[in-house]
Amino acid sequence: MIKETFNLFLSQQQQDTLRNDDQNNRSNEQRSESERQTHAAETVQAHWRGYQTRTENVRNHHPVVHILDKLRSQQFQSSSSPTIRERMMQIVKEFSESSALSLTAYLHFLRDIEPIIGCCLEIRYLIAQQGLLRLFFILMKCCNRSGPSTILLSKVLTILQFFTVKHDLTVKLIEKTEHIKDFTMLLLKFYQNNGHEIFEQLCFLLQLIVKDDQARRKLRANRSFTEAIEYIYKRIFNKLILEDEKHRQQARSTPKQPAKLTHRRTIVLNQTTTLHPTPKSMRSLAEAQNENYAKNIFSIEQFMRIFYSD
Numbered sequence: 001m002i003k004e005t006f007n008l009f010l011s012q013q014q015q016d017t018l019r020n021d022d023q024n025n026r027s028n029e030q031r032s033e034s035e036r037q038t039h040a041a042e043t044v045q046a047h048w049r050g051y052q053t054r055t056e057n058v059r060n061h062h063p064v065v066h067i068l069d070k071l072r073s074q075q076f077q078s079s080s081s082p083t084i085r086e087r088m089m090q091i092v093k094e095f096s097e098s099s100a101l102s103l104t105a106y107l108h109f110l111r112d113i114e115p116i117i118g119c120c121l122e123i124r125y126l127i128a129q130q131g132l133l134r135l136f137f138i139l140m141k142c143c144n145r146s147g148p149s150t151i152l153l154s155k156v157l158t159i160l161q162f163f164t165v166k167h168d169l170t171v172k173l174i175e176k177t178e179h180i181k182d183f184t185m186l187l188l189k190f191y192q193n194n195g196h197e198i199f200e201q202l203c204f205l206l207q208l209i210v211k212d213d214q215a216r217r218k219l220r221a222n223r224s225f226t227e228a229i230e231y232i233y234k235r236i237f238n239k240l241i242l243e244d245e246k247h248r249q250q251a252r253s254t255p256k257q258p259a260k261l262t263h264r265r266t267i268v269l270n271q272t273t274t275l276h277p278t279p280k281s282m283r284s285l286a287e288a289q290n291e292n293y294a295k296n297i298f299s300i301e302q303f304m305r306i307f308y309s310d
Helices: 002-060 063-073 084-095 103-119 121-129 133-142 148-164 167-173 177-190 197-210 213-221 223-253 285-307
Strands: 267-269 279-281
Touching (some): 103 148, 167 197, 213 223, 223 285
C-alpha cells in the first residue's frame, strides 16, 4: 500500500515536472519569436531611417540648394539692383520707343535670363505665379519690326518652350484669352512671311503645348484659334498648288534645248573683290518661296496632327 502510494506520488510529480517544462519551453519559444520580430522590426526601421537620412543629406547638400537659399534670403527691397520683374517692366516700357540699335540690349538681357530659367524649375514656377509670363507676351506683341526685333521674338519663343515641361506651367501659357489671341495673331502674321523660322518656332511651341490634354481641349474650344489654324493651312496649301501649277505651265511653255547642247549653271560673280571673284549660283525667287511654303505646311501639319489627335 505504501509502495503504491509512493509510486503514485512519483508519477504525479513527474507529470507536473513535464507539464512545467512544456509550459516553460512554450513560453521560451513565444519569447524568442517576439524577440525575433522585435529585432527584425528594429532592423527595418534602422535601414529606413538611414535611407531617409541619406536622401535628406543628398537633397540638402545639393549645389542648387545653396543657390536657392541665397535667392530666398536675398533682401530685394534693400538691394540697389533691379529685380527681374522691374527689369522686364522697364524693357516693356521702353521697347515701343526704342531704336533698332537699343534692341540688342534687351536681347542680351533675355540671353542672360535664358540659362537661369532653363536650369531651375522653381524659377519658372515663380515667374508663372507672379504673372511675369504676361511680359513675354507683351514683348512678342511689340516685335513688329525686322532685324533685331525678329531675333528678339525668336529668343522669347525659345524661353517659352521651357514652360511646357509641367502641366501647371503649360496651362499658364494659355490661361488667358489674350495669350491665345497673341499666338493667333503671330501665326497669321508669319505664315506668309518670306522667312519660315519664326513660323516653325511658333508651330513647335504650340505642338509642345497641345501635348497636354487640358491645354489641347482649351485651344480646341477657342473658335477663333481653330478657324485661324484651318485658314492658314488652306492658304499655304493653295499657295503650294498654285505655285506648282505655274511651274508646270512654265515648264511646258519653255522650248526644249537640243540634245547636243550642254546645260550650264548660271553664275554671277561676287563683286566684293576683283582679284579673286567668287562664283554664286543663281536661285530663282519662286523656288525659294516654294521651299518656304513647303516648310511652313510641314510645320503646321506636325502641330495639327497632335491638335486633332482625339
